[in-house]
Amino acid sequence: MSTEQTLKINIPGANTGLVNIVRAFVRQRYQLVENEQADVCIIDLDSHKADSMLASIREQFPVRPIIGLSLYDIDDDNIVHLKKPFRPDGLTQVLDQVKLDLDVPRIIVKDNNKGSLSKAASAVSDVKIGKQRAIAQNGIINRSKTEYYNPSDFLQGELIKAYKKSTGVGLNLRLEAWWNPIIIFPDIRKVWVDADDNQLQAYCRLPLKRFAKLQESTEKDVKLTPEPLLDMKKYAGSLQPMDAFLWKVAWWNAGGQLPVEISENDLIYLKHWPNITRYLCPDNVVQICAILHQGPVAARRIVDEIGFDAKEVFSLISAANSLGLIVKDEGKAPTVSVDVAEPSETVKQDTKKRKPKNTGLLRRILTHISRR
Amino acid sequence: MGQHKLIFTGPVGAGKTTAIASISDEPPVRTDELASDMTKQRKPETTVALDYGVMHLPGDEKLHLYGTPGQERFDFMWDILATGGIGLMILINNNRPDPLKDLGFFLQRFDTLIQSTAVGIGVTQRDLKADPDITQYQQLLKQMNIKAPVFEVDARSRTDVSLLVQALLFTLDPGLKPEMENEYVESKTA
Numbered sequence: 428m429s430t431e432q433t434l435k436i437n438i439p440g441a442n443t444g445l446v447n448i449v450r451a452f453v454r455q456r457y458q459l460v461e462n463e464q465a466d467v468c469i470i471d472l473d474s475h476k477a478d479s480m481l482a483s484i485r486e487q488f489p490v491r492p493i494i495g496l497s498l499y500d501i502d503d504d505n506i507v508h509l510k511k512p513f514r515p516d517g518l519t520q521v522l523d524q525v526k527l528d529l530d531v532p533r534i535i536v537k538d539n540n541k542g543s544l545s546k547a548a549s550a551v552s553d554v555k556i557g558k559q560r561a562i563a564q565n566g567i568i569n570r571s572k573t574e575y576y577n578p579s580d581f582l583q584g585e586l587i588k589a590y591k592k593s594t595g596v597g598l599n600l601r602l603e604a605w606w607n608p609i610i611i612f613p614d615i616r617k618v619w620v621d622a623d624d625n626q627l628q629a630y631c632r633l634p635l636k637r638f639a640k641l642q643e644s645t646e647k648d649v650k651l652t653p654e655p656l657l658d659m660k661k662y663a664g665s666l667q668p669m670d671a672f673l674w675k676v677a678w679w680n681a682g683g684q685l686p687v688e689i690s691e692n693d694l695i696y697l698k699h700w701p702n703i704t705r706y707l708c709p710d711n712v713v714q715i716c717a718i719l720h721q722g723p724v725a726a727r728r729i730v731d732e733i734g735f736d737a738k739e740v741f742s743l744i745s746a747a748n749s750l751g752l753i754v755k756d757e758g759k760a761p762t763v764s765v766d767v768a769e770p771s772e773t774v775k776q777d778t779k780k781r782k783p784k785n786t787g788l789l790r791r792i793l794t795h796i797s798r799r
Numbered sequence: 800m801g802q803h804k805l806i807f808t809g810p811v812g813a814g815k816t817t818a819i820a821s822i823s824d825e826p827p828v829r830t831d832e833l834a835s836d837m838t839k840q841r842k843p844e845t846t847v848a849l850d851y852g853v854m855h856l857p858g859d860e861k862l863h864l865y866g867t868p869g870q871e872r873f874d875f876m877w878d879i880l881a882t883g884g885i886g887l888m889i890l891i892n893n894n895r896p897d898p899l900k901d902l903g904f905f906l907q908r909f910d911t912l913i914q915s916t917a918v919g920i921g922v923t924q925r926d927l928k929a930d931p932d933i934t935q936y937q938q939l940l941k942q943m944n945i946k947a948p949v950f951e952v953d954a955r956s957r958t959d960v961s962l963l964v965q966a967l968l969f970t971l972d973p974g975l976k977p978e979m980e981n982e983y984v985e986s987k988t989a
């Protein structure tokens with residue numbers, strides 16, 4: 428494999444929790460794949476099935492590197508050990524090392540018959556590409572079916588509760604739910620977090636319960652403490668706006684899913700535009716916001732008609748919803764058509780004022796101004 | 800070829816000159832033209848200073864970017880400038896005494912253009928003064944029954960200004976699709 432290629436990872440026998448952790452921690456250069464296609468396996472050595480999985484992998488793929496996660500020291504030179512609890516950079520470091528080792532040219536032993544690769548060599552080759560189509564970049568599996576998440580299982584839920592309390596009483600609060608406290612300063616509407624976005628994003632993929640386990644603590648560990656005497660100046664360096672922070676936490680907590688309270692067919696709209704210049708704002712956010720701001724429309728329809736990535740649409744809706752910007756339409760307002768070519772009759776009327784004759788010009792301006 | 804314009808307005812110091820410079824394809828000019836006809840009654844040396852920039856679109860098409868002159872005594876120019884504009888950008892300096900009132904003023908003053916096209920609102924200098932915050936602007940818009948994007952914008956940031964222009968374009972037409980690269984080349988050579 429070459430340096431540009433993604434390293435294919437398999438996590439045999441793992442529960443979704445561990446899969447999510449790895450997904451959360453690794454980026455473009457890595458991909459979660461099925462067992463036969465993997466370059467490397469990650470095994471939770473503390474799981475009761477660890478021994479049998481290890482044996483089976485070594486049987487099938489004798490040269491495949493194995494990364495073993497464990498709370499304890501292990502003495503097996505053929506396993507790359509990553510001690511729990513680990514941080515994202517710990518995992519990526521280990522993976523980078525493995526990738527480097529694999530990138531070193533390998534002598535491929537040819538079997539005598541028909542020039543096919545030996546069992547050992549084929550274990551590290553990149554065949555069977557077809558099967559991987561179902562697996563999208565960044566290790567997140569392309570879902571055809573809409574999935575939902577419950578914000579209260581994640582940091583988002585605790586953060587919203589803490590924001591309410593803190594602004595309600597006008598007191599600085601320390602929220603402990605994570606590896607590091609989050610401090611809320613309601614007067615200036617800022618939060619202090621000692622983590623960069625990569626770390627944040629990684630941790631956001633974990634439900635709090637799962638996180639507590641990783642930290643070897645019990646689940647009751649969400650704590651809120653008043654901090655009336657904190658000297659704000661000490662925190663000035665890493666303060667961020669409360670709304671922008673919640674937006675991105677919700678975006679990452681959602682991981683491409685809708686919050687349980689919004690179904691993909693509910694007619695929803697944006698109460699007002701989010702302040703997107705200061706929020707996490709991938710490419711299509713502006714347009715999806717405009718569609719959602721124009722009038723009631725179902726999430727599923729935005730995906731199907733405009734053809735945006737469902738994950739992006741759903742994450743955006745989750746983020747906007749965390750800030751209270753999503754309104755469910757209970758009335759019978761006509762749905763907004765996002766189809767430029769042939770708007771339905773009702774929509775034509777509804778948006779007559781705004782329906783410009785100069786679509787071509789607007790497109791050219793858009794193309795021009797979106798360039799970086 | 801097509802002549803189109805996008806208007807930037809707002810109080811003095813809101814960042815109009817800077818915003819136009821951020822997205823213009825040519826160094827922006829500040830025209831100090833003699834306003835001949837309209838100012839016959841006025842002193843001959845009276846000039847109208849307005850900001851001008853341009854975006855070169857494929858097929859020799861241009862989007863002219865105009866910033867309205869700040870001085871109140873030139874506000875007769877505003878209607879001339881605004882006529883035929885594809886939309887309006889209002890920039891508000893958060894560091895002025897009553898920025899919400901400023902916004903109310905400009906929304907009313909350009910009501911005709913806004914009603915027939917769309918408006919995007921950028922609140923600048925929030926790094927210098929945080930109050931009022933963006934939600935207060937949104938409340939004002941709601942009272943005035945206007946649906947428009949309001950973003951915090953630093954006029955010096957091309958990204959900020961570009962996002963606001965994009966929001967304006969998508970407000971005009973939420974179904975807009977950017978041109979594909981090959982389409983772009985075709986129309987360029989057409």
Ligand SMILES: Nc1nc2c(ncn2[C@@H]2O[C@H](COP(=O)(O)OP(=O)(O)O)[C@@H](O)[C@H]2O)c(=O)[nH]1
Nearest residue numbers: 811812813814815816817923924952953954955
């Ligand atoms: N600190 C800060 N300065 C800004 C911001 N936006 C614009 N400026 C500056 O504000 C000053 C006034 O901008 P200018 O474009 O001349 O305003 P105009 O009178 O509307 O044309 C310039 O020095 C800009 O660089 C902002 O968001 N923050």
Ligand SMILES: [Mg+2]
Nearest residue numbers: 815816817850
């Ligand atoms: Mg100026």
